[in-house]
Amino acid sequence: MPPIITVENLRKSFGETHALAGVSFEVEQGTVLGLLGPNGAGKTTVVRILATLLRADEGTAQVAGFDVATHPNHVRSIIGLTGQYAAVDEKLTGAENLQMVGRLLGMSSATARDRSAELLERFDLSDAGTRQVGTYSGGMRRRVDLAVSLVGRPSVLFLDEPTTGLDPASRLELWSITRELVADGTTVLLTTQYLDEADELADRIVVIDSGKVIEEGTADELKDRTGGRSLVIEFATAEQLSAAAQVLETLTVAGAVNRIEAKLILSVPVEQDTALAARAISEISSAEIPIVDFHLHRPSLDDVFLTLTGYSPASDSSDQADSKQTTKPSAGIAS
Amino acid sequence: MTTTQTVTQEQPLMKRPRGMAAIWHDSRIIAWRNLVQLPRTPGLVIFTLIQPVMFVLLFTYVFGGAIGKALPPGTTYAQFLIPGIMVQTIVFGTSATAVGLADDLQKGIIDRFKSLPISRSAVLTGRIMADAIRLTAVASVLIIVGYVVGFRFEGGLGFGLLMVLTAVSFGAAMCWVMANIGMAVKDVETAQTAGFVWLFPLTFISSVFTPVYTMPGWLQVFARNNPVTLVANLLRSFSVGQVLPGATWTSMALPVALWVIGITAVAAPLAVRRYRRV
Numbered sequence: 001m002p003p004i005i006t007v008e009n010l011r012k013s014f015g016e017t018h019a020l021a022g023v024s025f026e027v028e029q030g031t032v033l034g035l036l037g038p039n040g041a042g043k044t045t046v047v048r049i050l051a052t053l054l055r056a057d058e059g060t061a062q063v064a065g066f067d068v069a070t071h072p073n074h075v076r077s078i079i080g081l082t083g084q085y086a087a088v089d090e091k092l093t094g095a096e097n098l099q100m101v102g103r104l105l106g107m108s109s110a111t112a113r114d115r116s117a118e119l120l121e122r123f124d125l126s127d128a129g130t131r132q133v134g135t136y137s138g139g140m141r142r143r144v145d146l147a148v149s150l151v152g153r154p155s156v157l158f159l160d161e162p163t164t165g166l167d168p169a170s171r172l173e174l175w176s177i178t179r180e181l182v183a184d185g186t187t188v189l190l191t192t193q194y195l196d197e198a199d200e201l202a203d204r205i206v207v208i209d210s211g212k213v214i215e216e217g218t219a220d221e222l223k224d225r226t227g228g229r230s231l232v233i234e235f236a237t238a239e240q241l242s243a244a245a246q247v248l249e250t251l252t253v254a255g256a257v258n259r260i261e262a263k264l265i266l267s268v269p270v271e272q273d274t275a276l277a278a279r280a281i282s283e284i285s286s287a288e289i290p291i292v293d294f295h296l297h298r299p300s301l302d303d304v305f306l307t308l309t310g311y312s313p314a315s316d317s318s319d320q321a322d323s324k325q326t327t328k329p330s331a332g333i334a335s
Numbered sequence: 336m337t338t339t340q341t342v343t344q345e346q347p348l349m350k351r352p353r354g355m356a357a358i359w360h361d362s363r364i365i366a367w368r369n370l371v372q373l374p375r376t377p378g379l380v381i382f383t384l385i386q387p388v389m390f391v392l393l394f395t396y397v398f399g400g401a402i403g404k405a406l407p408p409g410t411t412y413a414q415f416l417i418p419g420i421m422v423q424t425i426v427f428g429t430s431a432t433a434v435g436l437a438d439d440l441q442k443g444i445i446d447r448f449k450s451l452p453i454s455r456s457a458v459l460t461g462r463i464m465a466d467a468i469r470l471t472a473v474a475s476v477l478i479i480v481g482y483v484v485g486f487r488f489e490g491g492l493g494f495g496l497l498m499v500l501t502a503v504s505f506g507a508a509m510c511w512v513m514a515n516i517g518m519a520v521k522d523v524e525t526a527q528t529a530g531f532v533w534l535f536p537l538t539f540i541s542s543v544f545t546p547v548y549t550m551p552g553w554l555q556v557f558a559r560n561n562p563v564t565l566v567a568n569l570l571r572s573f574s575v576g577q578v579l580p581g582a583t584w585t586s587m588a589l590p591v592a593l594w595v596i597g598i599t600a601v602a603a604p605l606a607v608r609r610y611r612r613v
Binding site for chain 2 (some may be wrong): 076079081083087091100103132
């Protein structure tokens, strides 16, 4: 089966700014592609071109075999778009928004009403359906926005930073909705600056930065490319750390032992060799150097992102771990 | 192509009309959307309804005594003022088109519409249809207040309807100009200013509030050729059912018709073109 989205060498400049400097990728039908990159990387520009809102300066893009530049109306009847900022009418109720789009797509009033009721039910908005969207919470707004983009049962869905600014509970909810849609056969192109989001949802990830694709693959492939596992050992004092580092010099390890003195941590590259990790711990114990803590560290997408782009990711891993359990608002939006 | 077949099979309930029928279909839905919004936007309701009432009362009772003396004998200030203030209010009311479109752009609603397989001009024609209905409501409120302060349709109801129709047609033409402004500035605050400031000279340097002959000569040149003056004079003639001395219905109505058609013919295609690019 040919890919449902094909993007070839897209270029777009806004004045002096080169938003896209030759982006190419493909998306297989029924999969989720995560377009990952920092703010200003060009993610939204790609989505706007694919959604026929913007014309590329160069290059081609096709959705379901239709060129977005020459057959925009065909593309529009296949796609759904949920933007970073909820593009629903705040003055209309949730139901009115859904019915308006249904009617615009050519449904009769009755069909549009049924479809609206069905979607409100599915997105747990039945009670809120008669209220103006302006009164909705952020999560409800994002849900109604997604519902509006699904009125015409699109086979390709663009989610442009769908969870930016959402509280953790709404975020998880949106993730599960996305998974359901994919299970129903919808192809999803997701842009995000959250690494865990790409990790959770995307079958394949395209990392873009400064308008260029800099890496592509599954989350696991990306992690592997950034480097293998390492043994991380924490000590109580700098002296103990130095002593342990000397002990480890007698061992043959895959690469240089990395001392992170500020955190009193030694990082020992061990790749797949868990026996080596066990031996390192045992040698240090034999030398009677107390160990505070140790664990095997697999590179996270944060490490991948940092290695690839040189930027700090949108939010560091500890921040994200926190935000999953607490109601801390997404502190890491601005990067 | 197999993909397209699947898509059409999945959407048997949706039948979009084509060509002109599509523009009409989509415009009606967009117009409905804009009209539903109206009572839910208190600021706009006040601006639309309270302001003209205030203007009528202020001008009648504050300036009426002074300006009334400059009018031909037998003409009351209310009879002079209401047609003029109808043009002024409607012209001011068109700035809501600029603000509304800028708001839609800012909020991403235009992006939503543009990502749907709908007619490209319907978002504009639908909005302006709704605006024309809003302006008709404004004109009706003005007539009611006018009757309170002494204005009468001296030429009968038929001329009264012509008066409202002419005012709203000129308003609709101005809405197309405002649509261009709204899409050019792209944000609500700028649209509020850009769609408003130039309306003061446009409406005040005209026969709306005072007879043109009372102005300095250099200003009279502008005032006499100002389309707002032409519309105000035509509305006055409709309100009493007779033309100004030395004029005919053709000499009064034709220039107004040409202005309405001319403004629309230039501003509407420009607005549609701009819409495709925003």
